[in-house]
Amino acid sequence: MTLHWYFLFLVFLTSCYNTEAGTFSVDYTNHQFLKDGKPFRYISGSIHYMRVHPDQWNDRLQRIRALGLNAVQVYVPWNMQETFQGNYINAVQNYYNVLLDVVKPLLYKNGGPILMVQVENEYGYGPCDHKYTAFLRDLIWSKLGNDTVLYTSPNVCSEYWVDWYTQWGVKAPGAANPSQVIDNINHMFIHWNASFNIYMIHGGTNFGFMAGADGNGGAPSTTSYDYGAAIAENGDITPVYLAIRSYIQNISGWEQPPLAIPSNNPASNYGQVPLKRVGTSLVSTLIQIQEACSQSTDPLTFESIDHPYGFVLYTATLSAGGKTLVTPNIKDYGYVFVNNNYQGLHNNVTLDNTLLQNWFQCGINLTKPSVDSLISGSFNEDIEDVLPEKATTAPGVYVGQFTASVLQDTFFDSTGWGKGVLFINGYNLGRYWPTVGPQIALYIPKPYIQQTNTVLLIELVGAQQNYANFVDHAMFKNI
Numbered sequence: 001m002t003l004h005w006y007f008l009f010l011v012f013l014t015s016c017y018n019t020e021a022g023t024f025s026v027d028y029t030n031h032q033f034l035k036d037g038k039p040f041r042y043i044s045g046s047i048h049y050m051r052v053h054p055d056q057w058n059d060r061l062q063r064i065r066a067l068g069l070n071a072v073q074v075y076v077p078w079n080m081q082e083t084f085q086g087n088y089i090n091a092v093q094n095y096y097n098v099l100l101d102v103v104k105p106l107l108y109k110n111g112g113p114i115l116m117v118q119v120e121n122e123y124g125y126g127p128c129d130h131k132y133t134a135f136l137r138d139l140i141w142s143k144l145g146n147d148t149v150l151y152t153s154p155n156v157c158s159e160y161w162v163d164w165y166t167q168w169g170v171k172a173p174g175a176a177n178p179s180q181v182i183d184n185i186n187h188m189f190i191h192w193n194a195s196f197n198i199y200m201i202h203g204g205t206n207f208g209f210m211a212g213a214d215g216n217g218g219a220p221s222t223t224s225y226d227y228g229a230a231i232a233e234n235g236d237i238t239p240v241y242l243a244i245r246s247y248i249q250n251i252s253g254w255e256q257p258p259l260a261i262p263s264n265n266p267a268s269n270y271g272q273v274p275l276k277r278v279g280t281s282l283v284s285t286l287i288q289i290q291e292a293c294s295q296s297t298d299p300l301t302f303e304s305i306d307h308p309y310g311f312v313l314y315t316a317t318l319s320a321g322g323k324t325l326v327t328p329n330i331k332d333y334g335y336v337f338v339n340n341n342y343q344g345l346h347n348n349v350t351l352d353n354t355l356l357q358n359w360f361q362c363g364i365n366l367t368k369p370s371v372d373s374l375i376s377g378s379f380n381e382d383i384e385d386v387l388p389e390k391a392t393t394a395p396g397v398y399v400g401q402f403t404a405s406v407l408q409d410t411f412f413d414s415t416g417w418g419k420g421v422l423f424i425n426g427y428n429l430g431r432y433w434p435t436v437g438p439q440i441a442l443y444i445p446k447p448y449i450q451q452t453n454t455v456l457l458i459e460l461v462g463a464q465q466n467y468a469n470f471v472d473h474a475m476f477k478n479i
């Protein structure tokens, strides 16, 4: 799948890696890898660390190890590690100077677990500049040594797609068929003598604004990145997991046979949490946490105001009223408010064919301290102060609190809400959009849950209820 600007590693998976230096190379004559001089094959799985809460990395890696895989494939997304730098040569050099110093002692030849390094992932999906890829290769070799195996390898399937990710408004793929998965794996393993990577072995969650959009005319991805993977979004063991584990168990002489099947993690149903509105309207509330604003004749892009993700409030003053507002260049979604009143959704900005000019654009600051500042004071008043249902039908910021007697995973059942973003204790856990689906419930990993929890919804459309509901299972609807 398309993930640009990624840096990929193949990491050898052992319960504990010795710190003795080893060798890893390619025997081009016999089309095989050599690890410490002996032929080596891997069955690996992809996991994206940014899609898993760091406190759960160990849990998920143990599940992968128990499956019998002997490697994992990991991307390092540049846009997450260095949010505010531009692209290209100086920027990549700065990025690699930091990244490769971290990587170097972790290479297999230096006693660490990293077997191979990929230069770029899916570079060339659009235009391809071979001078650029050669530059990256030389940069990596100069930093890591030219005996480092780059990820252009013999007899390898580096993305065996067991299933697929889900997009808003697009039917979710059915669960992968375990016997078909085993047929494919068997074909790669026995007929090709290949090494291969199962993509994804654990998909995880597109937290915050990281879901992106791809394919199907640019449909946005759901918050869940479950991917139909062997290890579900919340870590659950699936039928595909059991089938792959059984297959690997049957490989005679496989050096890292499966371990005991891990049990699923418990989840809590924390129930219904009454919500109330912060401030009088969505816009008047978001203005309280806006960043420094820019002024311009024509509207500026998010990038040019240094606001890489999330919401930007664009404001222009009308000298006269009009009928038809047109905004041809909105790449995501735009919501139009006139004097704070919601005017519905428009995708194209002219008013009656006249260009609207003189804009203010203000990024909305959704960092945890900023979001927390919105809530402070909200819970001093009487809890009776809950909104009537009808009051939530307008866009707004809605907050509530609940107490957790046990700290466990949970899911936000967004049924009855319109479209927006969920914050738990100030952390952005992603987008909900139940009217479109197919995702209905958002996964909330245990590490986000405390004894007293604050729920905050930035609701862009309006809801049919005045509470947030927390359940103990994932929910998708058929579309």
Ligand SMILES: *[C@@H]1O[C@H](CO)[C@@H](O)[C@H](O)[C@H]1NC(C)=O
Pocket: 146, 147
């Ligand atoms: C790798 O580096 C060594 C030492 O700098 C050099 O002698 C050798 O020619 C290089 N090999 C390749 C393939 O560039």
Ligand SMILES: *[C@@H]1O[C@H](CO)[C@@H](O)[C@H](O)[C@H]1NC(C)=O
Pocket: 190, 191, 192, 193
């Ligand atoms: C796979 O390995 C086996 C045993 O080493 C060998 O007999 C067979 O020819 C190999 N198949 C391919 C496609 O390389």
Ligand SMILES: *[C@@H]1O[C@H](CO)[C@@H](O)[C@H](O)[C@H]1NC(C)=O
Pocket: 182, 243, 244, 246, 247, 250
């Ligand atoms: C592994 O071997 C057992 C016993 O022969 C068999 O029942 C099972 O189907 C095999 N698993 C796979 C995935 O082939």
Ligand SMILES: *[C@@H]1O[C@H](CO)[C@@H](O)[C@H](O)[C@H]1NC(C)=O
Pocket: 290, 291, 292, 365, 366, 367, 369, 370
């Ligand atoms: C966002 O808010 C936090 C907390 O108030 C502040 O430290 C940070 O500088 C703000 N960021 C921007 C870009 O204004």
Ligand SMILES: *[C@@H]1O[C@H](CO)[C@@H](O)[C@H](O)[C@H]1NC(C)=O
Pocket: 326, 327, 328, 347, 348
């Ligand atoms: C928006 O603009 C595009 C291109 O200018 C046009 O094709 C489309 O019909 C417009 N959409 C609306 C809702 O006016």
